[in-house]
């Protein structure tokens with residue numbers, strides 16, 4: 424389904440060269456939930472952004488459903504429509520209502536008519552538990568509600584895979600649960616997901632596989648049981664000691 | 668404690684200062700023995716024009732048909748050519764059967780006409796309006812070019828903006844008229860509008876650039892991650908939000924444009940300022956005319972401010 428091969432992403436800033444992602448390879452099967460963890464600055468976000476081409480990587484290959492992003496002939500917009508992404512800061516469109524947030528890309532990219540897009544949007548808003556907010560502007564919603572709208576917006580494109588970049592990090596603690604519940608439900612329904620998070624409980628409960636990254640490299644990979652009870656690498660042990 | 672001082676003593680002080688200024692001005696003017704002639708001003712807004720209707724040939728008045736306020740006079744030339752002339756009934760100067768020479772007055776027509784101040788205002792308004800539209804388009808394109816990743820586009824935008832912002836508008840108008848106008852054979856109106864549009868465009872470009880850059884990067888990323896193209900994202904997401912942010916500085920720029928348009932009077936475009944100057948040469952009321960001209964500019968700019976204020980309130984619904 425998704426295959427990353429020796430992905431390298433280098434940033435040049437202030438005369439320094441940062442290998443934010445340094446030769447990461449992994450494969451994600453259809454319906455699999457992969458959780459990526461690691462200390463701050465380890466390249467988790469950058470890796471995620473390479474998967475949908477928000478950051479164009481310098482070396483390697485990312486192949487989504489047989490389409491190689493490194494191939495110059497690939498239409499990146501088409502690929503992105505198949506890859507949903509949820510951001511830490513929600514990034515809802517503030518000048519559009521909740522419903523318009525959901526319908527915009529359906530109509531512009533998927534070319535659905537208004538009725539179909541509206542129906543699909545209302546169905547998804549019901550699914551994430553806020554059907555009554557359809558005509559509100561995002562600024563009127565709580566953080567948890569905004570993030571659920573953002574998830575619904577990504578789902579409206581019928582993506583093949585969903586990427587989450589610390590979706591609960593910007594939320595007040597009491598709202599984390601409602602967002603994680605939506606994500607758990609998605610996982611149960613068989614959505615392919617790559618999730619960067621610091622919520623170890625979520626990783627334990629939902630992940631099929633945990634990837635631990637540090638300094639742009641994959642340091643350890645394993646099932647949640649293996650990873651949380653018996654990590655092999657020193658750095659992983661150290662990290663777990665800090666977050667658990 | 669009191670952060671805003673707007674109690675009645677301060678209002679009183681304001682009134683005293685304003686009255687003092689007025690009285691001081693009045694006193695100074697009376698010393699130089701200036702004769703105010705305000706009564707001469709209204710005719711430059713609106714006047715009752717009287718046009719003489721004349722006979723185009725030597726001939727006779729054959730028929731006079733009165734119908735209410737206007738009268739139709741049928742004139743017959745020596746070669747049996749017929750011409751009808753319409754005049755106001757109470758201004759008829761001929762009678763049936765009278766013979767006239769070419770150029771004799773048959774009668775007068777009277778009608779209300781806009782005076783030079785109104786015509787000048789009209790010129791100022793359309794000049795500014797057209798220049799604004801071009802400035803907006805130019806500013807939008809240049810602003811986008813300035814933040815584009817393409818080196819050539821970016822450099823062109825920077826050169827244009829720096830050249831315009833680093834030179835006086837008056838000089839730009841002279842260059843547009845005496846140099847470009849002569850070389851490319853352009854009319855003075857084209858030169859005037861063009862110079863104003865180029866001038867305002869450079870400032871609009873900077874406003875647009877700042878507005879776009881003020882939109883969080885996450886907006887572009889969210890839209891792109893949904894598969895939207897750069898131009899779709901610009902049109903649907905970035906520009907609408909940026910527009911809301913830049914509306915106050917943008918409207919300030921356009922209001923400035925209305926005022927700056929007074930400089931085109933130097934290339935003999937009869938705008939409000941030029942009309943004022945022309946009126947003063949035929950009347951002896953420079954103080955009155957300049958004050959009226961200033962008041963007319965003030966009226967236009969405050970009206971524009973009000974419209975912008977209303978638009979801002981309308982756009983604030985999503986806050």
Ligand SMILES: Nc1ncnc2c1ncn2[C@@H]1O[C@H](COP(=O)(O)OP(=O)(O)OP(=O)(O)O)[C@@H](O)[C@H]1O
Nearest residue numbers: 434435436441443462463464465466467468469470
């Ligand atoms: N646009 C950029 N320009 C320059 N350097 C960048 C850029 N984005 C990320 N980096 C650098 O790349 C490295 C990896 O950053 P990244 O955001 O991927 O880390 P992360 O694991 O997501 O961290 P966090 O947990 O804090 O979100 C960091 O050293 C960061 O400073």
Ligand SMILES: [Mg+2]
Nearest residue numbers: 467468469588
């Ligand atoms: Mg991150």
